[in-house]
Ligand SMILES: NC(=O)C1=CN([C@@H]2O[C@H](COP(=O)(O)OP(=O)(O)OC[C@H]3O[C@@H](n4cnc5c(N)ncnc54)[C@H](OP(=O)(O)O)[C@@H]3O)[C@@H](O)[C@H]2O)C=CC1
């Protein structure tokens with residue numbers, strides 16, 4: 490059984506701790522390094538090993554998941570550089586931080602950069618990943634890492650690391666886009682007099698139904714939209730308004746901005762390092 494240390498016990502760090510421990514039916518091979526006192530208390534109350542600094546037996550951990558915010562990477566670089574062992578693989582989930590930047594700051598080559606999403610605990614996540622220094626990865630290590638990433642759902646390897654910025658904007662941030670649209674449907678239902686519970690049920694069931702249709706169909710989304718739209722009917726009327734406001738184009742612009750934001754993280758971190 491592999492031992493895994495998670496640096497950063499916030500939303501995603503905890504998601505990984507829970508997912509890994511549920512899979513192994515054990516918690517004692519997961520260690521979380523977290524700085525926030527209230528988080529440490531919560532993590533310990535869930536039965537995980539946790540402290541605000543690297544544990545004495547750090548060497549015994551096979552994989553180190555970097556789960557702090559991109560701008561906090563620099564705060565973990567110094568302690569990690571001191572302790573990191575040649576055999577340990579780093580699995581970063583930080584948006585926008587390149588393997589090169591991690592390599593330079595930790596003087597360590599074994600890095601997998603990944604981009605998961607919030608659906609990992611339900612095994613319906615999508616994790617894009619890029620392997621830096623592939624030649625250093627043994628078959629057994631590759632299997633272990635892919636097994637670990639697959640615990641959360643589907644995986645997608647990219648050969649060009651820049652594609653991870655796009656994955657971040659698409660499926661990393663993606664759940665939030667859908668929550669936004671669902672919220673609008675809920676708000677519309679509430680405005681029409683339905684209770685909050687009814688509005689939530691209407692929105693969720695409509696989404697589930699649409700997803701089922703899509704998954705079980707070979708039609709494109711465009712064809713499916715046509716199938717819902719009776720000529721001169723309500724759906725067509727809604728789409729006339731959506732098109733008038735360029736909803737689709739605006740949505741894509743938002744995704745493009747998220748992609749740029751992911752690219753910016755790396756540059757911002759470089760500036761922080763330069764000004765230190
Ligand atoms: N949320 C999501 O859906 C996704 C997030 N990601 C990536 O995952 C990473 C984590 O995101 P998320 O979990 O949302 O962020 P959180 O802020 O919830 O979690 C990060 C945690 O790390 C702590 N931390 C910061 N610096 C240190 C340090 N030096 N030592 C120990 N702990 C530290 C933070 O404390 P404090 O708050 O006090 O700074 C915080 O509790 C990010 O890099 C993000 O890009 C990737 C995919 C999806």
Ligand SMILES: O=C(O)[C@@H]1CCC=N1
Pocket residue numbers: 584657661662
């Ligand atoms: O919003 C963010 O920056 C992170 C990366 C993808 C999802 N959450």
